[in-house]
Amino acid sequence: MELLNQLKQQLQTLDDQQLIRKRRTVDSPCGPRVRVEGRELLAFCSNDYLGLANHRKIKLALQEGAAIYGVGSGASHLISGHIRAHAMLEERLVQFVGDHLEAPRTISFCTGYMANLAVITGLTAGDKQAEIFSEELNHASLIDGARLSRAKTQVYPHADLPALEALLKASKAATKVVVTDSVFSMDGNLAPLPQLLALCEQHDAWLVVDDAHGFGALGAQGHGVLEHFNLRSPNLVYMGTLGKAAGVGGAFVAAHETVIETLIQKARPYIFTTATPPALAHALLTSLDLLEGDEGIARRASLQALVAQLDEGLRLERWQRLPSKTAIQPILIGDNAETMRAGAALYEQGLWVGAIRPPTVAPGTARLRVTLSAGHTRQEVATLITALNALALERT
Numbered sequence: 001m002e003l004l005n006q007l008k009q010q011l012q013t014l015d016d017q018q019l020i021r022k023r024r025t026v027d028s029p030c031g032p033r034v035r036v037e038g039r040e041l042l043a044f045c046s047n048d049y050l051g052l053a054n055h056r057k058i059k060l061a062l063q064e065g066a067a068i069y070g071v072g073s074g075a076s077h078l079i080s081g082h083i084r085a086h087a088m089l090e091e092r093l094v095q096f097v098g099d100h101l102e103a104p105r106t107i108s109f110c111t112g113y114m115a116n117l118a119v120i121t122g123l124t125a126g127d128k129q130a131e132i133f134s135e136e137l138n139h140a141s142l143i144d145g146a147r148l149s150r151a152k153t154q155v156y157p158h159a160d161l162p163a164l165e166a167l168l169k170a171s172k173a174a175t176k177v178v179v180t181d182s183v184f185s186m187d188g189n190l191a192p193l194p195q196l197l198a199l200c201e202q203h204d205a206w207l208v209v210d211d212a213h214g215f216g217a218l219g220a221q222g223h224g225v226l227e228h229f230n231l232r233s234p235n236l237v238y239m240g241t242l243g244k245a246a247g248v249g250g251a252f253v254a255a256h257e258t259v260i261e262t263l264i265q266k267a268r269p270y271i272f273t274t275a276t277p278p279a280l281a282h283a284l285l286t287s288l289d290l291l292e293g294d295e296g297i298a299r300r301a302s303l304q305a306l307v308a309q310l311d312e313g314l315r316l317e318r319w320q321r322l323p324s325k326t327a328i329q330p331i332l333i334g335d336n337a338e339t340m341r342a343g344a345a346l347y348e349q350g351l352w353v354g355a356i357r358p359p360t361v362a363p364g365t366a367r368l369r370v371t372l373s374a375g376h377t378r379q380e381v382a383t384l385i386t387a388l389n390a391l392a393l394e395r396t
């Protein structure tokens with residue numbers, strides 16, 4: 001069949017470029033130690049930054065949620081699938097980020113990917129002349145949201161405030177939407193949000209902040225990047241995910257109540273999908289309590305100590321560290337094949353570290369992406385440091 005042959009050829013091309021990806025089936029809960037193909041591995045690749053994904057209290061809450069609400073929600077939010085647990089989650093989330101917004105309200109989503117599609121299409125839906133200004137290193141879901149919106153989109157270079165300012169000045173659009181990751185997912189560094197927000201206020205633009213890697217992990221109370229920078233503005237539209245530091249799944253958007261009402265009315269990724277099982281929302285209430293409470297504070301402190309330990313311990317001869325103070329600690333290698341060899345060598349030693357290649361990152365910037373979790377011990381991080389230092393000495 002010619003159609004199949006075409007696909008096979010495309011896959012072969014990927015393989016020739018060392019770009020074929022393989023899934024590994026995990027036989028244990030998410031955690032620092034996982035079982036894969038009969039081996040126990042030390043994992044440094046999940047986004048479970050606080051080690052909550054397998055937390056006893058959240059698991060009990062999920063069971064309780066199923067007992068109260070059953071399993072499926074049965075319909076989309078606008079039909080009959082908006083269950084009490086979803087409403088409670090949205091109200092609780094206002095307490096997390098409401099201090100940073102005007103007339104705050106939140107809306108929950110099945111995934112962060114869908115939340116991003118919804119925000120960007122929703123904010124631009126009513127204005128054919130709307131313009132989007134998108135940071136170069138933005139997550140794929142933000143890029144896809146801009147594409148789906150069909151609005152004119154200009155990409156500004158990474159963290160380049162003067163370039164963004166020039167674009168905003170030149171724009172005649174009534175609706176301007178600046179879109180950025182807060183913590184860049186493959187680099188680990190923070191966007192210059194205070195300066196970005198000042199620019200947006202000056203030019204009457206929305207600032208959409210994707211805090212997938214900050215929510216729960218940043219800020220004294222785990223409220224995320226807005227707490228970290230102490231920002232407050234009616235121009236802010238905040239997206240937080242609930243499957244990373246929060247350890248469960250789903251996402252939410254927080255903004256002025258008028259923005260949220262607009263999303264409810266217009267955002268197709270919200271309207272045309274079945275609401276998440278309400279038990280997940282119920283479990284999230286426990287996760288949010290943990291994030292805000294003493295346990296969250298202690299877990300964020302351990303995570304920061306592990307980040308410092310890695311920073312002090314790594315002595316990489318040939319490879320470049322990227323300047324990150326977050327749980328995302330990339331090691332830039334450059335070449336796809338060398339990156340894959342390094343990842344495979346670690347794996348052989350029982351260390352599971354993500355090897356990231358294009359198109360997830362720019363060509364020539366393949367890297368190992370180490371992610372740390374409060375669930376790791378100092379000894380485990382020491383094991384990783386020793387292995388990486390030795391590997392960076394070898395000629396491969």
Ligand SMILES: *Cc1c(COP(=O)(O)O)cnc(C)c1O
Pocket residue numbers: 110111112113114116139141181185210212213241242243250251
């Ligand atoms: C993970 C991620 C998302 C998507 O969130 P999901 O809930 O996994 O769909 C969006 N933006 C960024 C920056 C992310 O890292």
